[in-house]
Amino acid sequence: MRKEKPSVTKTLDAIVIGAGVSGLYALHKLRELGLSTRVFEAGTDIGGTWYWNRYPGARFDSESYTYQYSFSQELLDEWEWTEHFAAQPEIERYLHFVADKFDLKRDIELNARVRTARYDEAEKLWEIETESGIRASAPILIAATGLLSAHQLPDYEGVEEFGGMSLHTARWPKEEIDLRGKRVGVIGSGPTAVQVIQEVASQAEHLTVFQRTANWCTPLRNRPIDPEEQRELKERAHEIFDICKRTFAGFIHGSDSTPGADVPKAERMARYQELYDRGGFALWLGNYSETFTSAEIAGEVSEFLADKIRERVKDPEMAEKLIPKSHTFGTKRCPGERDYYEQFNRDNVTLVDLRATPIKKITKTGIDTDTETHDLDVIIYATGFQALTGELMRLEILGEGGRSLREHWSDGPKTNLGVQFSGFPNLFAVMGPHNPATFCNITRCIENNVDWIVNCIRYMRENGFETIKTTVEAEEAWTQRCYDSLKGLLIEEMQDSWFFGTNNDENVRGRFLLFAGGVPLYREIFADVAAKGYEGFELQ
Structure with missing residues (x-):
């Protein structure tokens, strides 16, 4: 993990921007493919989100043992989380443990914020330059810039x-x-x-x-992991990952398919209490599935939580100020x-x-x-933050014909599968707009997305292709599918949130930035596109 600056431009097989959870995993997988890869990181150390966000109280909102990487049995065996929802210092130590175990740091350039990324059509290379003047080029460019990284x-x-x-x-x-x-x-x-x-x-x-x-805040119910729990969690690690693969958002909390309207109200209220006591995202993601579609059910959960706030806050006037009036429960991340x-x-x-x-x-x-x-x-x-698009838009990314990504997205972001943009060959985004993002336990989606990208690169190399880029038609279709995935969900009525780019630039604001069809469906779509020889992408 050298901090001295190279004096000449280096040509690599792949360049990764960002050394957070996405970038570290991308580096590991690209190395497995035999590609010379270098990661350029703006910070003075690795960790991404968990490097920058070290404020008092920063911690997971997903269970530690569901957030961790799943790709290495040795890693699962050796690392032990101390809490069900680990705090920032422990998370940062974990990422260093991973980076050291897999010797990742030697291929990471720190304090190297990428300023520009320009595609050379004649050479079929991406050329990047950092703010400090470091230059490098590679045919493959992966933006592992995070979904909530461009603070404001x-x-x-x-x-x-x-x-x-x-x-x-x-x-x-x-x-x-x-x-x-x-x-x-x-x-x-x-x-x-x-x-x-x-x-x-x-x-x-x-x-x-x-x-x-x-x-609408819900109790985390954090506590230390005792030795017996530790043993059980290690034994069940892959079972837990399998559960996450099947749930709508990649968490251990699966929604209840029983129609809530068919359940007596007293039974529903008991269910809410059970989920409230369980903690984490249980009340949000483990509830009746209609919580996302029925104003009646969502309103009932809202009133359940409002009563909890009134019980806990002594001053009635203060309590009312703390009870949301602008949105019902479930339309924002809790x-x-x-x-x-x-x-x-x-x-x-x-x-x-x-x-x-x-x-x-x-x-x-x-x-x-x-x-x-x-x-x-x-x-x-x-x-x-300027969610999802923010860090990408802060870079000067120039694709075919010198067209900038900012120009390409002048009327809102457009992507194919959330990983590619038309006119930008061999550029992949791990957690860009139009993927499940906030509806996903982040590492579960990161591993899925990186695996798909690296398998795509493997397919290209094995079949003699040099470049891949999405077609305009597929990009338009996927962008529309993301908008359509919102239909029937109560979230559509709550547009004052980062789901709709509230904090973003004007060209992004008001456009739905996610895919709301669920993680299992997203995985199926990924697999189907790959099985059809990367349908919707142009390989040359």
């Missing part, structure tokens, strides 16, 4: 003027931040903010939470919480409803809303 600050007036400490959760410093005795403001109330607030509330002298949209709602019973915690009193500007001393000035020492921005 809000466009409030005065963001740069604040005289205290400003922190974004996705760029949290490695050194410890002491918040004791500090007046802290957190802007945001999504999954990241929920995790941060639970940790910061007990440290800060005063915490002010600036909430635009309340979310933040997992430990004691989130109890933080609002603390005397040192204030909640500001930004829908009632919007932020006017950030000042040198704090935040001004329409009605009040909040003096602060620290502002924490838990303001999310």
Whole structure:
């Protein structure tokens, strides 16, 4: 894992952008294929999401033993998770353990943010250049840039003027931040903010939470993994992976196909309680399948959770502010919480409803809303990402004829199977738009997608093909299929979310960025396309 900069352009078989969960696995699989490969990583170390997001409280929202890699029995035998939902430091250690075990670091260039990627049609090579001037070329380019990696600050007036400490959760410093005795403001109330607030509330002298949209949080129920559980989880590892392959979202929670409307209400309520007590995504993904399609069932679960919030938050007015009014349960990814709602019973915690009193500007001393000035020492921005397209759009990617990806997506992203874009031969995206993404336990989808990409490259090499690119017709058809996959789902009515690119550039905003047909169907489609000699792709 060299940090010195090479002085000449190097030609490789494959280039990977990003050394997170996707990039590490892609490097391992490409090496197995015998390809000389180099990974270019913007950070000063490996880990991707789990390198950048080191804020207090950062941890899995999927069970550790379902998120881990499945490709190596030795790896499964040797690594032991300490918690059912591991925290960021342990996850980062795991990824280093993987990288060391498979000697991946020698082919990773750190502190090497790729600035441009240009396709040379005559040479049939992708040429990349980093911000520091490193250049390399290869016929294959894989973007392992993540689905939530392009962090963003809000466009409030005065963001740069604040005289205290400003922190974004996705760029949290490695050194410890002491918040004791500090007046802290957190802007945001999504999954990241929920995790941060639970940790910061007990440290800060005063915490002010600036909430635009309340979310339906469900208990994580995290706990240590005891020795008996450890043995059982290792014995059942492949059974657990098989379960994940069969479920809609690649988690261990499979939905109940029993029509909820046919079940007596008392029985339904008991079921909700059982899932609530189980924790994790059980209430979201292990519920009646109609939770995603029936306003009546989703509304009932919403009311069940609203009652829980009212029970846990002492101040009725505060409780009502924390109960979502803009969307029903299940139409957004649910933040997992430990004691989130109890933080609002603390005397040192204030909640500001930004829908009632919007932020006017950030000042040198704090935040001004329409009605009040909040003096602060620290502002924490838990303001999310430009999802799925963001990191790809921040690169200058130039395909055939010098056409940029930004131009190609000027009217919204278009992909074939979420892995290729027309006019960009041999460029593959592991977790780009139009794949299951948020409806997927990430590593389960990463392994599936990387395996498909690498098998495609193997097919090309074995059959004498140099390039592969999606046809325009297949790209149009898949993009439309992704839009159509939304039909009949309640999610279609809730477009104020990153599923629809709310935080993204104008050309992306309002367009559904995912495939909502489920992970098993996505795997079937992948397999079918490959079995038909990569139908919908042009091989030359």
